[in-house]
Each structure stands twice: as C-alpha cells, then as structure tokens.
Amino acid sequence: MTPAEVRTRATGPTAGLAPGYTQANLIAVPGDWAYDMLLFAQRNPKPCPVLDVTDAGSPRTVLAAGADLRTDLPRYRVWVDGALTDEPADATPHWRDDLVAFLIGCSFTFESALRDAGVTPRHGRNVPMYVTDRECRPAGRLHGPLVVSLRMIPEDMVDTAVRVTALMPAVHGAPVHVGDPGGLGIADLDSPDFGDPPAGEPGDVPVFWACGVTPQAVLMASRPPFAITHAPGHMFVTDVRDAAYRLP
Template sequence: MTALDRAALSPAEARALFRGGLVTPTAGWSSGFTQANLIIVPKEQAFDVLLFAERNPKPCPILGVLEAGQTTGPLLAGGDIRTDVGRYTVYENGVLVAEPTDLTAWWRDDLVTFIVGCSFTFEAALQQAGIPIAHIEQGRNVPMYRTNRRCASAGSMAGPLVVSMRPIRADRVADAARITARYPAVHGAPVHSGDPADLGIRDLASPDFGDAVTVPDGFVPVFWACGVTPQAAVMESRPPLAIGHAPGHMLITDARDSDYLVP
C-alpha cells in the first residue's frame, strides 16, 4: 500500500485493517482525520488518570472518555477499542508484560478508556506549509523521549514529560511553532527547540520509544509534548493494570483535524 493509499483511507477502513491484524505506525494515515493516544485503566484508578490529565493538559489533552466496560463511542462509530488499534501495550504493576494486537483476552468490564490527543493531527498542516515530516519521509515511527521535566502529580500518578521530536529547518521553526499552536487540543506549540540536553536527552539516536530519524544539516530538533506521557507515569506509578497504544500505533478516530483547529 502506497503512502497515497494510506492517506486516502477513511478511519473506518483503516480501523478494519488493524482489526484484521495489520500492525504498522499510523503517521500519514487517513489524511484529515484525528489520531489519538490511549490510556485504559480500571475504574478504581480512573479518577487519578483524569486528574493527572487535568493538571498536565499539554501532554494529556483528553478528546473523549469511554465509561467502564464501553468498547465504542462517538470517536470510533461502529468500532471496537479492543481491536481497532494495530498494537497495544499492557502493563502490570508498571511492567510491560504484553504487546497484543487484540485486547479481547485482557478486557474487563471495569476498564475506562481515555482517548488523548496526538501530535500526528497537526502534521498535515505542517506538510501543507511546506515543512517536511522526517519520520514520514524516512518510513519510521516518530522518535519519543523521556525528559528531565516532571509532570504535576495526581493521586497515584506521577512521572516525567515525554516528548516527540521532529527536525525542522532552522528558518521554519517559528512557522512550525505558529502552525502547531493552533491545535491546542493535540499538544499545540512545541515545548522546546534546540539543544536536547536542556531536556535531559543525551542522544537523539537512542529514543525511549519509536525510531531514531536523521537530522539533516541546517535542521533543528523541535520537541512537542507527547501522549505517551501517561504510559511513562504508569511505569513509574505502578498501578496493578494499565493498557495503552503501542507508541506510534494510534487510534484513528472519526473526528476531523479541523475540529481541533482554533482561529
């Protein structure tokens, strides 16, 4: 399937492919439609996750919530949250124990699903402005890094800010910041540009999640808050059970990117 084919798929068509077993990062899929992160926890931990998101809206902008036991909702009409993402992560006491392509065996009636904004949403706007997206062009998953910045804790939830990185030509960094700032519901403007060491990142070639990308001469690493942040908090806070999306393997929703664009 070509990049153009992937971009032309409707969200329902894309979800059907993942339900059928396809596993692939989703950057560039279903152009114009919003992609999202997932964090799924038992009802007992749901308030702490909600409060964590409320206190850390930059990395954890909530687009929707499925109540305990619900498997579908307005953002994935006719879909199934247990099967319609290419790959998931399952944590027990903060330890990654499985990366299934289907959550049916893990599902419980007390699980609450939080659908969290994703920076893939604003990538089309960057491309339309003539700003290339390295991980798409290089056929890789977006690189993501834990930082030395701490999120505001909430109940049992505490952890570091996670960021995604895109190399931007030095003379377009201001443009990238201006464009992405118009999407506050999907992380908005960058949190940092320039020296990775300022975020405690030692080596861009060794991301904590995703794949490294080449940073060409004349390009600056630019960092956005990332929706993998709740999973980093899960690893640190060690709830008995938590489920997420495999980083870069997003839920493709029926919402349109334009729904989250502010004037």
C-alpha cells in the same frame, strides 16, 4: 486508506495513514484509578489533552461510530503493576468490565496542518520519542516524567511550526522545547526511548512536542495494578477531521 480501513487493516505505526483525520493515544485504567487519570490529564494538558473518556467497560467512543477500542488499534500494550507484560494486536482477552478508556490527542494530527503551511516534519516511519528529565505535575497516585516527540524542522520554518501547532492545543499545541536536546535531559537523539531514530537533513533544528506516550512513563513510575495502552506510534485513527481541532 480511510479511517475505518486503517482501523481494520493497519498492522504497524499509523503516521501518515488516513491523512486529514485525527489520531489518538489510548490508556485504559480500572475505574478506581480513573479519577486519578482524569486529574492527571487536567493538570498536565500539554502531554495529555483528553479527546474522549468512555463509560466503564465500554470499548466504544464518540470519535468513531461503531469502532471497537479492543481491536481497532494496530498494537496494544498490557501493563501489570507498572510492568509491560504483553503487546497484543487484539486487546479483547485482556479487556475488563471496570476499565475506563481515555483517548488523548496525538501530534500526528497536526502534521497535516504543518504540511499545509509548507513545513515538512521529518522523522522516521515511527516518530522518535524520549523520556525527559522534566517531571509532570502529580495527581493522586499518578506521577512521572514528561515524554516528548521529535520532528526535525528546517531552521527557516521553525517559527511557522511553532505558530501552526500553537493553534491546535487539543493535540499537544506548541512545542515544549526547541534546539539543544540536553535542555530536556536527552543525551543521544539517535537512541530514542520509543519509535525510530530521527531522520533529519543539514540545517534542520530538533523541535520537541509533549507526547501522549507520557501516561506510559507514568504507569512505569506509579505502578497501578493494571492498564492497557496503545503501543507507541500505533494510534487509534478517528473519524474526526484534523481541522476540528484547529483554532480559528
């Protein structure tokens, strides 16, 4: 499918859809929390690399002309005082005139670069994601733990995976951890906090990247009065080519 077709037709996780086009995480917060969110992203660029910030109330983004951030993701999450209250397929009834939307780079974007380099990133239909014991740097009223995504990588390709993704800092860049999940406080790889359990093969190594679901863990910890996010793995597919975010 083309990016426009994914935006209008997809109903589930977007990993592997519209290959070659950049995908993005969404978090929309009230205007009086927007500076805190921007500062949090600036202080935590690995999990929160910002690709675009909208005007207050606007559902439009320069990343896809004519797209609507209220309707063009497969599934959303609505948060009130840090609690998840709804997971609609259409966020229009919840959208407010004071919301400022942040589009944050997604690790699905670098999977095409990995494949071009001969690396097969193995995971389920929806990549597994874990809340770690690493705290992000606080910003204003926002604080919370780092969330990571996991891909099982053949041992002889780990160095290549690190090198390739390091050239894409706008979509999380190099891994934050390789190997023992206990180093991140993860007790059981088969029980991710979000997404599907990992799908590895003998000889694979667990490799962890900072994840754009981190702001959702921050919402739960910081409890702002209202927010809208994507449902984990249900991304906004842009019209921008992945190659635009690769360093030369």
